[in-house]
Amino acid sequence: MGRPPLDKQPNAPLAHWMTQCGLSRNRLARLVTQRGAQQGISGLATDESRVRAWLKGSIPRDPVPRLILEVLSAETGKDLTYADLGLPGESGQTGIRSPWTRTAAIAALSHIIRSELMLPDTRNDADAATVLTGHDLLEPLQEWALSQPDGATPQGPPGRHIGMPEVEGIRNITSSFRTLDNMHGGVLSRSAVLAQTEAVLDLLRTSTYTEAVGQALWSAAADLASVAGWMSFDAGRHGIAQRTFVSALHAAAEADDKRIGAHILQCMARQMSHLGHPEDALDLVALAQYGGRRRLTPAATSMLFALEARFQAIIGRVSDSDTAAGRALDAYERVETGSEDPHMDFFDLPELHATLGMAHQIAAKHVQGPARTSHVRRSRDLVSAALAARPGHRRRSMAFDHLGLARTHLAGGEVDGAAEETVHCLDMLGAVQSRRVTDRLGELYDEAEPFASTAAGRELREQIHEAVLATR
Structure with missing residues (x-):
């Protein structure tokens, strides 16, 4: 992935909130100047042309960003952040280095959800360049393993009292979104799960509840946010996916739910692997194993070892x-x-077989002779068993299984078998909309390049090329 373009980009968040307030460029300029004058700040000379420049991507000098934030927060009646407006400044400590406190957890998720709901869905590859890796990613997350619930109640007017029935409702909604994600991919339902996450955050901000209900509510919020992060990852929105995962991990810490935390970390590990950072993926798995020690269920333990493989x-x-x-x-x-947690329902025997089958397929690339043949055979047997036993609603998993078999056939030099499995995968693209699937198809296209001189190899690559182009 290349670096994000250095040219200034239009400030869509600022334009959004101006539209929400019904503010023209002239009106915003006047309000900023007036607020500055009220605070004894002179010489601003803010006018319509300045606001036009901000909207085109120019960054105003201090203290103008603060004045803009105060004006738009007052006009909307919302506690906006600098990040909401696409401006630099203290954004409520909503980044990866947020303090492990209850207030920060709500602020982090809130500004992410608001920002995402107002922006058009895009699959701009430059977004992946914003993902943190290495020390920048792992060092701030180390505290999760030893974190304890903050216990502080966020400031705000008390609302209605809620109990476990509301928590169960959130869990049921989360389960429904997971089913939709498994059936159709994350592209179609991503906006809906983001909106639902914002509704749950409102409950955390404004409701009253007992300590036990609060712990369960934070756990349910973390799980729902993990689904929002996962759908964003599946849709190719890597920057927002990572930020959502991190904020969900903070919510899991408030619930003192190490199992949900470990689940979120394995989601992050899969994203790192997908983006070409397997060392970071291994570190995230190790953190999940350490932080969840003595609390992980057998399925979670098996899943983490399978990902490690x-x-x-x-x-x-x-x-x-x-x-x-x-x-x-x-x-x-x-x-x-x-006996397993609901968020582990996806990890059944077919999923274990598929994960280990792909480990063998990848391992085959690193060895030669009988060892390569053995890994190819074990991969084919495991992934075939996974595909045969998949539940009918796991359509995206089936697409990955067909892709896995295609890549295994290529690893064994069997182009015809790879072409047959690829056709099965391509037939599913209408019902399954997943950027991860199309990314993997691109990898298969590259792996088929050594066979491009054969008719079967050329046809395979042409089919993939046409199908992937149709999804862009």
Whole structure:
């Protein structure tokens, strides 16, 4: 991915809030000048041309950003942040280094959700360049493993008293969104889950509840936010996905729910791997394993080992990958039907087989001779078993299974088999809208390049090229 363009970009957030307030450029200029005068600030000379420049991307000098924030917050009746307006400044500490407090957790999710709902959905590849990696990502998250609930109640007028029925309602909604995501991908339902997350945040801000209900409510909010982050990731909105995951992790800390926290970290690990940062993915898995120690269920333990096997394979540590795969299988033997958390429903035996099958497919690229043949065979057997046993509503997973088999066939030099599986995947693109699927198709296109001199190889690449172009 390239760096974001250095040219100034139009300030869409500022334009949005001006429209919401019904403010013209001249009117905003007058209000900013008036507020400055009330505070003893002279010489601003704010006029219509200045506001036009801000909307085109120019950054006003201090103290003008603060004055703009105060004016628009007063006009909207909302506690806006600098980030909401696309301006520099103290944005309520909503970044990855937010303090692990209840107020900061609400502020972080709130400004993310508001900003996303007002912007058009886009799949701009430059967005991936905003994702934090390495030390910048991992160092601030280390505190999660030892974090404790803040316990402080956010400032605000008390609202209605809520109990466990409302919490159960949120959990049911979260389950429904997960089902939609599994069936159709994250593109179609992403805006709806973001709006629902904002509604839950309103409950946290304004309602009264007992300590037990509050803990359950924070846990439910973290889980719902994790789905919002996951759908954003699936839609190719990587920057907002990562920020949502981090904020969801803060909410999980307020719930003292290490299981949800570990789940969020594995989502983040999958994103890092998808973006080509397998070392970061392994670090996130290790943090989930450490932070969730003694609290993880057998399925969660198995899932984390399975992901470790896949990421170790990407790096080329085939022996370490095999070791982790064995531990994943051992842990899964302890799974008891009906005893797992709802957010772990997706990790069934087909999912374990598919994950380990892809680890073997990746490992095959790093070895030759009989070892390569063995990994290809194990990959084909595992992914085929996963596909045969998938529940009918897991359509996106089925698309990934077909892709996995296609890539496994290519690893074994079987172009015809790869072409057949690719056709099955392409047939599902109408019902499944997922940027992750099309990204993987692009990887398959590249992997088929050595076979481009054959008729089957050329046809395979042409089919992928046409299908991916149709989704852009």
